Every structure is written in C-alpha cells, then in structure tokens.
Amino acid sequence: MVELSQDELELFVTEAEENIANLENGLLKLEREGDAALVAELFRYAHTLKGSAGAAGLTEMSQLAHAMENLLEEVRNGTRKVTSDLVDTLLECVDMLRAMVLAIQENGKQPDPSMLIKKLSNLSDQQSDSDASDHKPSSPVGEIPVTLNIFIKPECPMPSVRAFQAYLIMSRYGEIVSLEPPVSEIQAGRAKYRLVAKVKLSDDNSLSELEQELTKFDDLVVEVQRQKDGQKVSEIVTAQKEVETSTAPQAELQSVRVSIEQMDALLNLVGELVIERARLERGVRKVAEINGNGIAEELQGVTERVSRIVSQLQESLTRTRMVPLNVVFARFPRLVRELSRSMGKRVQLKIEGEDTEIDRALVEKLNECLVHLVRNAIDHGIEPPDERIAAGKPPEGLIEISASQSEGSVIVVVRDDGRGIDPNKIRRKAIERGLLTEEQASSLSDDEAIQFIFRSGFSTKEEVSEVSGRGVGMDAVKNAMEQIGGTIDLHSQIGAGTTVTLRLPLTLAIIPALLVRVGGRLFALPMHSVTEVLDLQRSDVQEIGTGEKVLVLRGNPLPLFSLAKLLGIPNGRTEGTGVIVRQQEKLIAVSVEAVEGKDEIVIKPLGYPLHNLRSFIGATILGDGSIALIVDLNGVTIRR
Amino acid sequence: MVQVMEEKQERNIVVFRLNGTLFALDIQNVQEIVQQSDIVSVPGAPTFILGIVNLRGRIMAVVDTKRLLGIGETSTDKVLVMVAQIGEHLVGFTVDEVEQVTRVASDSIEPVSDLVSPEEARRLEGILKLDGKLVLLLDANRLLDEETLEAAMSQQH
Numbered sequence: 001m002v003e004l005s006q007d008e009l010e011l012f013v014t015e016a017e018e019n020i021a022n023l024e025n026g027l028l029k030l031e032r033e034g035d036a037a038l039v040a041e042l043f044r045y046a047h048t049l050k051g052s053a054g055a056a057g058l059t060e061m062s063q064l065a066h067a068m069e070n071l072l073e074e075v076r077n078g079t080r081k082v083t084s085d086l087v088d089t090l091l092e093c094v095d096m097l098r099a100m101v102l103a104i105q106e107n108g109k110q111p112d113p114s115m116l117i118k119k120l121s122n123l124s125d126q127q128s129d130s131d132a133s134d135h136k137p138s139s140p141v142g143e144i145p146v147t148l149n150i151f152i153k154p155e156c157p158m159p160s161v162r163a164f165q166a167y168l169i170m171s172r173y174g175e176i177v178s179l180e181p182p183v184s185e186i187q188a189g190r191a192k193y194r195l196v197a198k199v200k201l202s203d204d205n206s207l208s209e210l211e212q213e214l215t216k217f218d219d220l221v222v223e224v225q226r227q228k229d230g231q232k233v234s235e236i237v238t239a240q241k242e243v244e245t246s247t248a249p250q251a252e253l254q255s256v257r258v259s260i261e262q263m264d265a266l267l268n269l270v271g272e273l274v275i276e277r278a279r280l281e282r283g284v285r286k287v288a289e290i291n292g293n294g295i296a297e298e299l300q301g302v303t304e305r306v307s308r309i310v311s312q313l314q315e316s317l318t319r320t321r322m323v324p325l326n327v328v329f330a331r332f333p334r335l336v337r338e339l340s341r342s343m344g345k346r347v348q349l350k351i352e353g354e355d356t357e358i359d360r361a362l363v364e365k366l367n368e369c370l371v372h373l374v375r376n377a378i379d380h381g382i383e384p385p386d387e388r389i390a391a392g393k394p395p396e397g398l399i400e401i402s403a404s405q406s407e408g409s410v411i412v413v414v415r416d417d418g419r420g421i422d423p424n425k426i427r428r429k430a431i432e433r434g435l436l437t438e439e440q441a442s443s444l445s446d447d448e449a450i451q452f453i454f455r456s457g458f459s460t461k462e463e464v465s466e467v468s469g470r471g472v473g474m475d476a477v478k479n480a481m482e483q484i485g486g487t488i489d490l491h492s493q494i495g496a497g498t499t500v501t502l503r504l505p506l507t508l509a510i511i512p513a514l515l516v517r518v519g520g521r522l523f524a525l526p527m528h529s530v531t532e533v534l535d536l537q538r539s540d541v542q543e544i545g546t547g548e549k550v551l552v553l554r555g556n557p558l559p560l561f562s563l564a565k566l567l568g569i570p571n572g573r574t575e576g577t578g579v580i581v582r583q584q585e586k587l588i589a590v591s592v593e594a595v596e597g598k599d600e601i602v603i604k605p606l607g608y609p610l611h612n613l614r615s616f617i618g619a620t621i622l623g624d625g626s627i628a629l630i631v632d633l634n635g636v637t638i639r640r
Numbered sequence: 641m642v643q644v645m646e647e648k649q650e651r652n653i654v655v656f657r658l659n660g661t662l663f664a665l666d667i668q669n670v671q672e673i674v675q676q677s678d679i680v681s682v683p684g685a686p687t688f689i690l691g692i693v694n695l696r697g698r699i700m701a702v703v704d705t706k707r708l709l710g711i712g713e714t715s716t717d718k719v720l721v722m723v724a725q726i727g728e729h730l731v732g733f734t735v736d737e738v739e740q741v742t743r744v745a746s747d748s749i750e751p752v753s754d755l756v757s758p759e760e761a762r763r764l765e766g767i768l769k770l771d772g773k774l775v776l777l778l779d780a781n782r783l784l785d786e787e788t789l790e791a792a793m794s795q796q797h
Contacts (some may be wrong), residue, residue, distance in 0.1 A: 272697065521680075567683040604699045606682070606692060608729035609784050615684045619692060619699045627680045627694055 009104070012056050014257070016101050019049045021330060023068075024094045028333040031087045032348075036076070043072045048212060049097070061100050064113045067120035068093050074124065089123065091334070092116060145177045146207060148214075149223040150195040156219035163191035166214055173210040174201040260360070263321060270314050271602035274510065277310045278599065278623030314510055314600065322357035322506075325403045325412070328367045329354045332374060332401060339378045346385050346396040347378055353403035358410045362504055365484045366412065369477045373414045373500050374399060376474070381418030381498055391495065393417065405506070409528065412502040421492035423449040430455075450492055454478045482635055485526065485617050513601045513620070515628065516579065516592040519569040524601055524620055524630040529582045533595050536578045551578060551589040563590040566636045567615060583633045590633075603630060649746035655775055656722065656735040659711050662775040663735075664768075669780035671723040671730065673738055676702065679719065686789070690714060690734060695723065702732035703784070709763070726780055733783075744768055749777055763788070 026042045050065035068090060074080035099111045150166055152159045163186045170176055177198040181191060201207055207224065214222045284303045288296040329351050340347035358366065382388075382397030389395055400415045423446035430436040430452045441449070453474045474490070481488045485505045492498040505511070505528060513524040514533070540552040541560060549560040558580065564571035575591035601620035606613060606629075614635030619627050652667040679691040679702055688707040692699050702721055706712040714734045721732040749766035756764065765779040782788070 275697075569683045607699050607701045608726070608731055609789055610682060610685055610689065610692070610701050613682065613685060616682070619680075621694050621697065621699075625694060626678065627692060627699065629680070629682065 008056075010257075012052060013101055013105055015052055016049060016061075016097070019045045019052075020094055020097050020101065023049075023097075024091065024334060025330060027087050027090050027094065028337060030082055031084060031337075039072060039076045043069060043076055044208070044212065046072055047209060051213065052216075058100070058104070060110065060113050061097065064093060064096060064100075064117055064120075067117045067124070070124050071120055086123075089119065093120070145198040145200045147225040148195075148197045148199060148210075149225065150197065150214065151221040151223070152191070152193045152195070153219040153221065154193060156193075159193055160186055160189045160191040162217060162219060163195050165217070166195060166220065167197075169213050170197055170199050170210065173206050174199045258320075263360075267317055267321065270310070270317050271510065273310050274314060274600055274602055275621055275623060277307055279625075281307065282623050311600070318359075318510060321360050323360050323363060324354060325356045325358060325366075325410075326354040328363055328370060329401060329403075331367075332370070335371065335374060336378065336399060339375060340382070340397075343378060344384055345378060345382050347382055348396050348398050350398065350400045351402070352400070356403040356405050356410055358504060359506065362484050365480050366502070366504060369480050369488075369502060370401065370412070370414065372474075372477050374401070377414060377416040377418065377498065381416040381420075383419050387419075391419075410504045410506060412504065413499060414502075415497065415499045417497040420494040420497055421450050421453065421490075422494055423447075426450055426452050447491070450490060453490065454488075482614065482632070485632065485634075487634055510600055510602050512598060513630065514579065514598055515596040515622075516563070516577075517594045517596055518567065518592050519564045519571045520573065520593075521569075522596060522622065522626070522628040523563070523567075524599075524628045525579065525581065525633070526617070526630065527598065529633050531580045531582060531587065534578045534580070536576050536591060539578060553580065553587075553589070556587075558587055558589045560589040560591060563592050563631070566590065567631070581633050583636075601628075601630065650743050651746055651749070652741065652743050653775075653777065654722070654741050655739040655770065657737045657739055658706055658709070658735060661711065662739060662770070662773055663709075664775050664777045665722070665724060665780055666765075666777075667741060669724050669726065671725050673720060673722050673735075674732075675718065676721045676732070677718045690719070693721070693732065695730070695732075698730070700730050700732050702734060705733045705735060708733075708783070708788075709760075724780060726784060731784060742770065744770070 023042060023045045026038060026045065030038055030042065046065050046069040050062050050069060053059075053061035053065060071080065071086070071090065075082060075086075080086070093113075093116060096111060096113050096116055100113070102108070103110050148170070150163075152162050156162050163181075164183075167176070167179065167183060167186060177200055178196075179198075180196040185191065199210075201210070211222050211224060214220055280303055284296065284299045287299060290296075332351065333349055336347055336349040377399050378397075382399070383391065383393075385395035388397065398417045401412065402415075403410060403412045405411070423444075426449045427436070427441040427444065430449070431438060431441050435452065435455060436444075455475060474488075478488050481502060481504070487503045489501040489503070490498065491501075505526075512527040514527060514530050515522050515524055517523075534553075536551075542550050542552065542557075544550055550557045551560040552558075560578065562571065562575055563579075564575070571593075573593050575593055577592050577595050578589050579592060579595070580587055580589050599622075601622075603618040603620060605611060605618050606616060610616075615632060616629045616635070617632040619629050622628055653664040654667050654670050655662055655664045657663075674695070676693050679693055681691040682689060682701075685691075685701075688704050690702045690704040692701055700723070702719075704714045706714050719734045720736070720738070722735050722738070723730060723732050749768045751766055752761045752764045763779055763782050765777045768775050768777060
C-alpha cells in the first residue's frame, strides 16, 4: 500500500465513507424506484471509489469497486434486471467496503474481498455469456470537441504541476485538439491560472467522469462548454479575462474540515469564557457601586460589548456543532429492509425533515432510541401482509420518521400504521406483574393504561423475539431521552397504529436558564421548560383539602408545588415567587424563594456515580466559581 | 540457593486513615489529594455521597468514605479529598489524614479471611501489615461498582 500521510488518509477515509453511504442509500432506493439516473449515479459512486482506492494503493478495494461498477454497468445498459438478490449482493459489497475502510482507520487487518469479487464476476460472466453479442463497443468517438475551461485557484502552490496533471488526465479521456497554454509552456513551468482545452472525448459518458476526476483536485474549477459549430470563442475569452482581473478564486472554498476534538476544545473554551463573562459583569457592578461614574461607566460599556461578542461567539460555535439529522436517519432504510425481510413483513419507510439539525452530542442517544422504536414498530406494530389484507389495509406497512424544529426543541416522530397497542393487553400484563390491582387497571383510561409500557421490565410480546429483545424496552428509550433532557410521548389506536413523539433539546452544551433560590441555595431551571414567572402574593392561590395548593392562572387551575419539597430539601423560608414550568407536556407551578436572574449556563455532567440521578441534568459553575445544580423537571417526582 | 525465577513484584500504595483505621489504595488509582471546603450537597443522592465539587472547572462527586464503608460519617466543613480514578471516572473520597505513600511487596498482601464480613470483603483486595499495624487495601474497582450502588440505593428507599 502506498504510504499516505495522516491528512491524506483522513481525506481518503472521509471521501470513501461518503461514497459508500451514497452507494448504500442509492441501492436501497434502486430496489424501490430504480431509474436510469439513479443507476448512473450509483455507477459514479463506485467509479469514484475505485479511482480513489486505486490512487491510495488499496488494490483490493479498488478491485471490489470495479466489480460493482461492472454489475452496475450491466444494469445501466439494460442487460441486467434489478432484483432483490442483486441488491443483496451489492449491499454485501457495501458492508465489505465499510469493513475495509474501518480496518484502514484502525490499522487493523484488511478483510479479504476476493470471494465477494469472485461472486460478482461470476454474476457478470453468466450474464455476458447469455448475450455476448449484445456487448456493444463504446460509442463512436465524439465528432464535436468539448471545450473545458479549467481554472486553477490562486492558492494552488504549483499551478504548472496541477496544469500538467490536468493535461494528463484529459489525454486519457480523449484526443486533445488544442490546449492553451500549450504543453511545452506548461512543462516549462509557465502555466497561468487557467487552461483552455478542446477535447474530443472517446464517448459521451466519459465527460462527467473526466469532470469528476479533474475536480477531485480541490484547487481546480472546471467549466464545460459543449461547442457547437461556428460558436464564437469570444465568450470563453471574456470568461478568462474576468478570472484574470479578479483576484478572488472562481469558487470560494465552501467548507473546511475540523476534527471533533478541536470543536469540543473550542466549545470548552467558550464555556469558560461564558463563566468568566459572568464574573466580569459581577465585578463591574461592584465597581459601579463604589465609583458611580467615570471609570465604572467606561468599564460597563466595554463589558457590555464583550458580553455581546461572547454571546455571538457562543451562538455561532454551538451552531457549528449541529449536524443534520440525516446522519442518524441514513442508516434506517437498510435497517428497515433487513428487519422486515427477516420477519416476513413488508414495510415502506418514509423519512422527512432530515435537514433538521441537532447537537452532535445528542446523536448517539437519539439513534439508540430510534433503532429501538423502529424495531418495535416492525416487530410489534406492522402486521404480516395477509393479516393486513384481512384487515383491509394495503399489504405493505408504513413507517414514517419525521423531524422538525419548534420552540427550541427538535421533535422526532416515529409513526407506524400497524396494529396498535391493545390497552387491555397492557392492563392484564400490569396486573400479572403486580403493578396494578384489578380495580386500578379497570379505572385507567386506555391512554393511561398504554403509558405502562414505559415501566421498567414491561414487555407484552409473549415470546421474546430476536429483534426486540428481552427486558429493555420502552423504559430504556424513556430513560435515554430523559438523560438528554428530552421527553417521550406515545399514542396508539388499535388497528390504526402507534405514534411516538420524541422531544429533544436543540443543544446540550450551553442553555439559557433561570437561576432560582431554593432552601437558601441557587438552582438552575432550563429556560425551555419555563413558561412564566409570577408573584405568588398577587396570584390566585387556593388551598384544597390538606394543604394541597392550586394556582389559578388565567382561569386555568395548575397544581402548585414547593420546589424545595419536590427536590427533598428542607425549607423554612417564604416562597413568594411562582414559576410556571412544563412537566411531561403539562404545566405545573412551582414556588421558590426568589428568582435571581437569567443566565447562559454551561451544562457539566455530575459525574460518576451521580450520572443516573433523575432530578438533575447536571450542574453549572457560576460566575463566582460556585456550583448550581440544574433541575430536570421531568425527572422530579411529585410528592407533597 | 537456587535463584527464584519470579521477579519480586512490588506495589505502590497510598495509606490513609479513617476513624483510626488504616486503609490503602493502589497509587495507580490516586490522582491527587486536595483540601475542599465548599462541597455542594446533592438532594436525592445516595447518603454516602457528600456532594459535588468544582475541580478546576470540572464537576466531581465526593464520597463520604466513612459512610460508604459503614464506619461513621464525615463532618462536612473542610475535608481532605483523595481524587481517585475509577475506570474512566474521577471520584473524590474523603479521608481523615494521609499517612504515607509506600512501596510494598505484592506477596505481603494477604487475602482477606473471615476477619471481615463478606460484604466488606468484596471491597478489599487484601490486608497487609505495615510497621506492625494492619492496613486494609481497598479494591478501587469495586468500591463503587454496580452492586455497591444498588445496595446503597435500596437502603435509601
């Protein structure tokens, strides 16, 4: 293998992963709605992979990609039909490619693809034997030359070398009719930042391949002009002039790659900055108390500006941590295909809103939850085809995963049109498990009964199936969601299906929070769960029975709890302030001694062994270095 | 005498005192010892958790080692905290006093016999004698494992 530098290796791996993922997605689509454009696209991915693997000296990977390319070529020219078996085989290749890339990353032993390559070439042989005569020679050499304007970006360190590389590549694809500047000039090191080449290509298809191969160099921009006879060359010339006169490169570099560690380090620094900002503000306030004007005023002005900049810095950095949900959703088509096939079910998967962004730190947990929910939907929800037909449904079940953003949260919904959850089954199970008495069970509404699915160790499917597993069930999903400050909501209707709604915070790192005083200490309440703050003295608070309180808010009676009591801390102080918060999608009122302000806080985990504590999502370090616990209102159990 | 093939194994341990009893941890598990004054109690945490501290910008739980081991409790004002690395976690353990850091021969560490309850024996790697005094060598990996945590939680509720 060619020795690649660390950077080159990383670049190769990232590109390969992208191509492999594209291949996989495309293949899954191909089975369902294959069209010529898609096949051509797949062919391109395999081709690119073949090229880059070859260039990196990964002969076996390149060979595998080549074998895939051959099969896809047969699909493209119509000599091979798309069957489930073909897709299976090609997906097998995708897995192998993935394993190979992984082995490179981890410096492990390269898996051996020779069996798979053989399988593929056997497939190809069978086909070509049956219609050998069909094997057309490539299209006749293009009569009309194509004009390529190749711009070399100013940041390219050795433009002549790059120009010569481009020349070599073009000459592989066809006959170069003319080249400006001529090869001799290029070889003499006198290449400018542009190349104009007229190339007669060997066939039509190779144009996009050539283009792709050229643009693999980040510092090349390629413009293709299919020249009709008699077309004026002046247009091209003006284009060149523009490039020459403007110092800016034709296409700006759109993105840079930054390692995750680096991102996290930056975010940590900003976190520290946020803490120091609070300290600075406090200090300036103190100075203002002593020295009312003059120096204090000036300091205040500076502090305000610094604060604003820190806020903006924090906001844009947090934004860079966001990733589109596509990174999570992308694996589901494959998962659904495999699971539904193994269970003899037919399932169509619809994905919506994959552009919605979430904090990278949430990706893993969300993925965990979704895998669980989708497995459940296929295993328990979607009925086998005959059962569906008997129920008057289409034989193919539908699972929808959709994502959207609203009010500082990301909402992910998993919906299936399966048989739904039978509340009576849940009731029976809850009685069996000793969770409910007969009476209690019958007094529960259907919706309430269904919520028992979230109790730990609760699983209603009689036999333990390989897919959904034992023990861990919806309770695991609920726990995972709560750990990241999210909520889960489930609705089901017998015969019509089940809808699970996950609500996640946008970001985990830095959140706005309300600082409240409880039991003489400061606690933080995440702003996303706070709806309003009010003076209890001026509110309509009514006592019901034995000390239970209700706050009537605009005619709406809300239960009122002491936050100190909810948290289980002693309090002997007057709690004069009420905070209306959202708990499990419902509004409740909690009383606190005082609201001390609103602050941007950096969430830090409580650390082992407190990581499972349900009342707090973490702690934060305040401006004076002291610690405030961040209350998780969904984790607080209501007790009076 | 025939040379013994096996090399004499040695271990570095940190010996500390808790209510008059000597305990030790392998130095590999000990990162540092810090004086802590503002320990923030965490409502709802197991009783053997004294609270959390700000360790250079990082939040760390501090265990009341005496409560954990069932030999009393730590007064909260100002405590000496031994910062221990347990697996990938940093956890603080209160100690009364650090006696010494010393090197001992591995074979001088004897298995815990029936001297202690099985519950206690789980947390101990062994017992050794140092200057005529008994030292209980704690097993850092078991000090706060699932079993301990579960037992502590169930006691509480």
